[in-house]
Amino acid sequence: MDVIEQELEELETAFQAKVDAEQRIEPKDWMPAKYRQTLIRQMSQHAHSEVVGMLPEGNWLTRAPSLKRKAILMAKIQDEGGHGLYLYSATETLGTSRDEMFEQLHSGKAKYSSIFNYPTLSWADIGAIGWVVDGAAIVNQIALCRCSYGPYARAMIRICKEESFHQRQGYEIMMTMAQGTKEQREMAQDALNRWWWPTLMMFGPNDANSANSAQSMKWKIKRQSNDDLRQKFIDATVPQAEFLKLTIPDDKLAWNDERGHYDFGEIDWDEFKSVVKGNGLCNRERLQARIEAHDGGKWVRDAALAYAAKQKTRNAKAA
């Protein structure tokens, strides 16, 4: 072993000891290259999801059925943009830039949560997204509040506070509709039918098939396994659906006394893979909308830069 290799091993041992002692890793600390890469991938994907996630909800912003609902939805979407901004900044601490991250999103190299490749077809979908999609996101994100990387953990703590408001407003939309007219109840049930399984897929592959999980758990980037988080979400959500008198579209769903958890049916991972690959109803529209916003806005950003440069020259001359 040469000196450099030995040094590297010592650094890695010290790093792991710090992680094991539940100390936060901060941007200026030494970290393994793979740890950095994993975080950049995961955090930028998270940021992209917040921003792409504005689109399916934005789809109903101009059609919200009351001014109060419109105001709540607008505030919620604004929060999501804020989360995106916050997460991009947190990711930048790892040595990448927002432009690079956009570049990767637009070229298809970076992913965003596949849940946003599904369409919002009725107002009940806004309720369902808040209730189950944000509900699933919270379960994931609460676990991430204890992530070993400081900036990510802190971002999650802040984001979780706002997400619980999002989930409440979604559940309230569902409740109003589930107790409403026959058409509204049908919309609510239809929305749950369409969003339920894709939401379960948000937790990622079963533990046995999750390639990156073991290392991420060791580094404490991930604190709980995909299957544990999924189970937690299901256990919390089933009683909520019962209260709404809505039916979760899974005939294998049943309480298991022995396990102290709900049993549930097999997830159709072929559908998941197919949607990730580009066969969802909205994949192309979502990405295209982001590309058009970015490319179409280039002249605006260029103008802002040009103006700032002119101001700098003027100020220098005046000084």
Add this chain to the structure above:
Amino acid sequence: MTDKDMLFDYLLRLGDNSLILGQRLAEWCGHAPMLEEDLALTNIGLDLLGQARMFLSYAGEVEGKGRDEDRLAYFRDTKDWRNLLLLEQPNGDFAKTMARQFFFDSFQYLQFEALSNSSDDRLAGIAAKSCKEITYHRRHSSDWMIRLGDGTDESNERMQRAIDELWGYLPEMFEMDAVDDAMVADGIGADVAGLRTKWDAYVNGVLAEATLTRPEDSWSVRGSREGKHSEHLGYILAEMQFLPRAYPDAKW
């Protein structure tokens, strides 16, 4: 028109202005040139929506026929809307959206400043609260006028074109009709014609700093106070009112 009718109509004008512009800004959601502007546009839209709700709720109470903010927002057809024509114009590019915003913000700032001294306490309260919000809106849109006007050749051309395309919708802001006159006489409303000089001074200052040319006053379109609108409003309403119209028995 009774005094009550006139106050109702006056409040509708104020509420409809905020609501229609807020609705237009909502169309940008997720499509702005940068994430910061997505946040800014939804933030401004949210302020406008909040103002609209206060004005429309009050209008409904003044009318006394049991119409609340939603009844007024979702169950009136084009001829009963009182928003300025400027505000229903399509978003166009970012320059056009910002120019529309700038012209209106700089007007609304002055109008709400005046209305915050209204003899009608409730109206004065809404105006005073809104004025604080509009101070920020006006700064935001003025900054963009200057950045885009004095940015690149392309941004200057786009902004100049936006101004030219909107210029003829601006005189309507300063028009006074019988309702305005009566509201001013009662100490309730703002003398908008009298705001023109101050507005000109502010706008001219920003245009000059932005190296933009103030267009000639060669055309002007009017009619919103009598319910005469451009064709755009019908589509805004078709979209906005769809759910309550399609399911009139439903509560949301």
